[in-house]
Amino acid sequence: MFERPQSGERAILVHASPKGAPDENEREEFAELASSAGAIVVHEIVSARKRPDARFFIGRGKVDELREAIEESGAELVISGADLSPSQERNLERELGCRVLDRAGLILDIFAQRARSFEGKLQVELAQLRHLSTRLVRGWTHLERQKGGIGLRGPGETQLETDRRLLGDRIRQLHAKLEQVDARRSMNRRNRERAEIPTVALVGYTNAGKSTLFNALTGADVLVEDKLFATLDPTVRRLKLPDGHKIVLADTVGFVRDLPHELIAAFKSTLQEAREADLILHLIDASDSNRWQRVRQVNAVLQQLDAHRVPQIRVYNKIDKLDRKAQVANNRDGEGRAVWLSAVSGDGVALLLEAIGQRLHRKTLHGIIRLEPSQGRQRAKLFELGAVICEVITDDGGWELEFKMAERDFNRFLKREDLASNLLTTLAGTGVASAAT
Numbered sequence: 003m004f005e006r007p008q009s010g011e012r013a014i015l016v017h018a019s020p021k022g023a024p025d026e027n028e029r030e031e032f033a034e035l036a037s038s039a040g041a042i043v044v045h046e047i048v049s050a051r052k053r054p055d056a057r058f059f060i061g062r063g064k065v066d067e068l069r070e071a072i073e074e075s076g077a078e079l080v081i082s083g084a085d086l087s088p089s090q091e092r093n094l095e096r097e098l099g100c101r102v103l104d105r106a107g108l109i110l111d112i113f114a115q116r117a118r119s120f121e122g123k124l125q126v127e128l129a130q131l132r133h134l135s136t137r138l139v140r141g142w143t144h145l146e147r148q149k150g151g152i153g154l155r156g157p158g159e160t161q162l163e164t165d166r167r168l169l170g171d172r173i174r175q176l177h178a179k180l181e182q183v184d185a186r187r188s189m190n191r192r193n194r195e196r197a198e199i200p201t202v203a204l205v206g207y208t209n210a211g212k213s214t215l216f217n218a219l220t221g222a223d224v225l226v227e228d229k230l231f232a233t234l235d236p237t238v239r240r241l242k243l244p245d246g247h248k249i250v251l252a253d254t255v256g257f258v259r260d261l262p263h264e265l266i267a268a269f270k271s272t273l274q275e276a277r278e279a280d281l282i283l284h285l286i287d288a289s290d291s292n293r294w295q296r297v298r299q300v301n302a303v304l305q306q307l308d309a310h311r312v313p314q315i316r317v318y319n320k321i322d323k324l325d326r327k328a329q330v331a332n333n334r335d336g337e338g339r340a341v342w343l344s345a346v347s348g349d350g351v352a353l354l355l356e357a358i359g360q361r362l363h364r365k366t367l368h369g370i371i372r373l374e375p376s377q378g379r380q381r382a383k384l385f386e387l388g389a390v391i392c393e394v395i396t397d398d399g400g401w402e403l404e405f406k407m408a409e410r411d412f413n414r415f416l417k418r419e420d421l422a423s424n425l426l427t428t429l430a431g432t433g434v435a436s437a438a439t
Contacts, residue, residue, distance in 0.1 A: 011040055011041055011042050011078070011079065012041075012042050012044050012075065012076060012077045012078050012079065013036060013041040013042065013043055013044065013077060013078075013079040013080065013081050014043075014044060014045045014046070014047065014068065014071055014072065014075065014077045014079070014080050014081070015032060015033060015036055015043055015045075015046045015047070015081050015083065016046075016047050016049060016060060016064075016068065016080060016081065016082045016083060016084075017029045017032060017046060017047065017048045017049065017083045018048075018049040018051070018059060018060055018082055018083050018084040019083065019084055020054055020084060021052070022050050022051070022052045023048050023049065023050035024048075024083060027291075027292045027295070028083070028259070029046075029048070029083070031258075031259065032083045032105065033046070035105070035108055035109065035112065035258075036081055036108065038112050039108055039111050039112045039115070040115070041079065041081065044075040044076075044077050045071045045074075045075050045077065047064065047067060047068060047071065049061070049064050051064075054084070056090075057089075057090065057093050058090060058093055058094055058097070059082065059084055059086055059087075059090045059094075060082075065094070065097055065098070068080060068098055069097070069098055072098060072099075072100060077100065078100055078101065079100060079101045079102075079103060080094065080098060080100060080101070080102045080103070081102075081103045081104070081105075081108055082094075082102065082103070082104045082105065083105055084104065084105065085104050085105055085106050086102070086104040091103075091104065106133060107133065109258065110126070110129055110130050110133055113126045113129065114126050114127075114130060120183075124176055124179055124180050124183070125180065127176060128173065128176040128177070128180065131169055131172060131173050131176070132173065134169065135169050135170075135173070199240075199248055199249065199250055200247075200249050200250070200280040200281065200362050201249070201250045201251075201252055201278065201279045201280055201281075202241075202249050202250070202251050202252070202279060202280065202281045202282070202283060202358060202362075203252045203254055203276040203279035203281075203282050203283070203309075203312075204216055204251060204252065204253050204254060204282075204283045204285060205254050205257065205276055205282055205283070205284055205285065205300060205304065206256065206257065206284060206285030206286065206287075206300060206317075207256060207257050207258065207285075207286075207287070207296040207299065207300055208256030208257060208258050209256065209287070210256070210285045210286060210287045210290075210296075210319060211285060211287065211319040211320060211345050211346075212253060212254075212256060212285050213253065214319075214345040214346060215283075215285060215317070215319060215343075215345035215351075216237065216239075216251065216253045217345075218345045218348055218351050219241060219251060219351065219354075219355070220239040220240075220241050220251055237252070237253040238250055238251070238252045238253075239251050243355055243358060243359040243362075244352070244355055244356060244359060245359045247359060247362065249358065249362065252276075252279065254276055257299065257300045257303045258299075259299050276304065276307060276309045276312070277307050277308055277309040277312070279309070279312055280312075280313075280362060281312065281313050281314070281315065281358065281361055281362060282304070282309065282312045282313065282314045282315070283314075283315050283317050283354075283358075284297070284300060284301075284314050284315070284316050284317065285317045285319055286316060286317065286318050286319065287319060287320055288318035288319060288320050288321055288323075288324055288326070288342065289320045289323040289324055297316075313361060314339075315338060315339060315340065315341060315354075315357055315358065315361060316339065316340040316341070317340075317341050317343065317354060318340065318341070318342045318343070319343060319344065319345050320344060320345075320346075321342050321343060321344050321349070321350070322344040322346060322347050322349070326342060327342070328341075328342055328343050328344070328349045328350025328353055329341075329342050329350070329353070330342075330353050330356075330357055336360075337357070337360045337361050338353075338354075338356070338357025338358075338360055338361065341353055341354045341357055367405075367406070367407055367408070367409045367412050368404075368405070368406045369404070369405060370402055370403065370404050370405070371384075371402070371403050371405060371421065371424050372396070372400060372401070372402050372403075372424050373400055373401045373402075373403065373421075373424060374398075374400045374424075375398060375399040375400050377400070377421075377424075380419050380421060381393075381401055381403065383415070383419075384403060384405060384407075384415075387407065387411070387415075389405040389406060389407040389412070390403050390404070390405055391404040391405060391406055392404050
């Protein structure tokens with residue numbers, strides 16, 4: 003029975019996909035992922051099989067080719083570009099006599115290397131345990147069957163059941179700890195909402211330059227490195243815009259094609275910053291020939307997070323590689339919808355800050371809202387925000403207040419205080435539905 007080696011970084015890459023042979027861009031990204039994990043790539047094999055084999059995913063001929071390549075190169079690891087089922091992974095290991103890892107396991111390994119904060123380590127461990135729970139049996143091949151003979155009857159499935167129970171216990175512990183972290187993060191978001199400080203989330207494909215731009219905007223010192231998933235830990239900083247308004251800028255984990263579901267689930271609280279944001283800066287590597295496919299992949303992840311409805315500004319970074327000037331493209335309302343800049347040189351960063359200010363504080367609403375006598379706290383809040391122009395006391399002791407306020411801020415105020423039905427009319431602006439009480 004095959005015993006799995008526990009070490010070895012010399013790897014053979016198997017470029018495979020359920021749709022046939024991957025294209026050149028996918029193969030390059032996969033090779034870069036392997037290098038980011040610390041693998042030494044000694045050989046690469048491309049599988050053009052259109053229908054995955056139930057036993058090995060790749061065909062028997064490719065398995066024989068792999069075995070020969072392992073013998074010639076001395077490889078200790080085979081990494082598949084396609085996600086393998088637990089049985090396919092186990093069957094390949096037995097046939098090849100070396101460790102086999104699929105793309106999801108590779109990304110999880112990279113995340114485990116990069117996580118630095120307490121929260122990041124918890125999230126990565128949870129994702130790894132979820133992934134491992136479906137593959138537990140492969141690590142105990144020497145215990146899969148009861149052995150016959152006196153003194154040779156091993157623990158067999160008993161050991162597997164013990165490990166499954168221990169895994170389940172650890173997963174529950176991690177869930178409890180992450181719920182505490184998520185509660186603190188949610189409280190911070192609520193505090194920002196009460197202080198009327200909008201949140202801007204920075205998202206993008208991994209290695210698009212998010213950390214560089216984050217540092218350029220905030221003066222932070224987030225690690226910048228030319229490799230996939232250089233930083234995982236979420237960073238939040240306050241930032242003052244040129245118009246004097248303050249915002250909170252939140253950096254998020256980089257996205258990648260077919261991001262493992264275990265990671266999306268584990269990093270839910272971190273990625274929640276994107277879903278709860280008032281504005282998303284979608285960072286795009288303008289020098290990447292495959293950028294439009296990257297844009298679609300990032301938008302697909304945002305849709306999974308239910309963040310696709312959040313307004314976006316597309317930020318085309320790395321124009322210094324294209325010899326292109328910094329500029330802003332406006333929408334029909336004259337607001338910035340796309341900005342071309344270089345985070346490294348700083349060219350165009352000022353244009354981005356102006357565009358953020360326009361999108362967040364773009365329209366002023368002028369209207370009348372009616373408050374009941376029991377809603378004195380909400381009345382005081384409107385005065386505190388400097389939104390009230392004048393007020394009239396109603397016969398029942400309530401108030402009718404004429405207000406003028408930024409559309410975004412007023413909409414958030416209505417939603418938070420559940421006052422949509424109290425709005426009598428809007429005298430100017432758009433975006434709030436009029437309702438009569």
